[in-house]
Amino acid sequence: MPTIVVEVMPKAELLDPAGKAVAGALHRLGHTRISDVRLGKRFELHVDGDVDAELLADVEKVASDMLANTVIEDVVTVEVQGSSVAGETH
Amino acid sequence: MPTIVVEVMPKAELLDPAGKAVAGALHRLGHTRISDVRLGKRFELHVDGDVDAELLADVEKVASDMLANTVIEDVVTVEVQGSSVAGETH
Numbered sequence: 001m002p003t004i005v006v007e008v009m010p011k012a013e014l015l016d017p018a019g020k021a022v023a024g025a026l027h028r029l030g031h032t033r034i035s036d037v038r039l040g041k042r043f044e045l046h047v048d049g050d051v052d053a054e055l056l057a058d059v060e061k062v063a064s065d066m067l068a069n070t071v072i073e074d075v076v077t078v079e080v081q082g083s084s085v086a087g088e089t090h
Numbered sequence: 091m092p093t094i095v096v097e098v099m100p101k102a103e104l105l106d107p108a109g110k111a112v113a114g115a116l117h118r119l120g121h122t123r124i125s126d127v128r129l130g131k132r133f134e135l136h137v138d139g140d141v142d143a144e145l146l147a148d149v150e151k152v153a154s155d156m157l158a159n160t161v162i163e164d165v166v167t168v169e170v171q172g173s174s175v176a177g178e179t180h
Binding site for chain 1: 136148
């Protein structure tokens, strides 16, 4: 069954307190080479049947309209795993 | 500045209520070809200087010990972006 992976990260210009908390904890534990941490989301959408260009366009719209809050987040990846996109030439 | 991306997903045998809620919302809105959704986390660790094998091993340990709760979650990816690993031959 193909899976579409959508990855969403907080925008670079925003603070991301959850990531800052992780970075602070890692520093206190001695992992000082990690200078900053940002924490985002990874959605796996499981699809019935093949992924075609229409479904992929639909998922890209869903990603930016619903899975990400584009006021504070960016969609960084929409990627098909486990099958190629039907109708693509590469 | 190189970035190490760590991706964490809920274990396949667990229910993942947040993912189920997203899947339910997508179904109600007519996106019925998406049969299931799972919601995980994506950490971006920003690193000072080059990523060497020692740091990568350290981050892999941090990922499974601290970033993921391995009782309910799996680390699916630990991947360097923006530089190659110093000392690797490929």
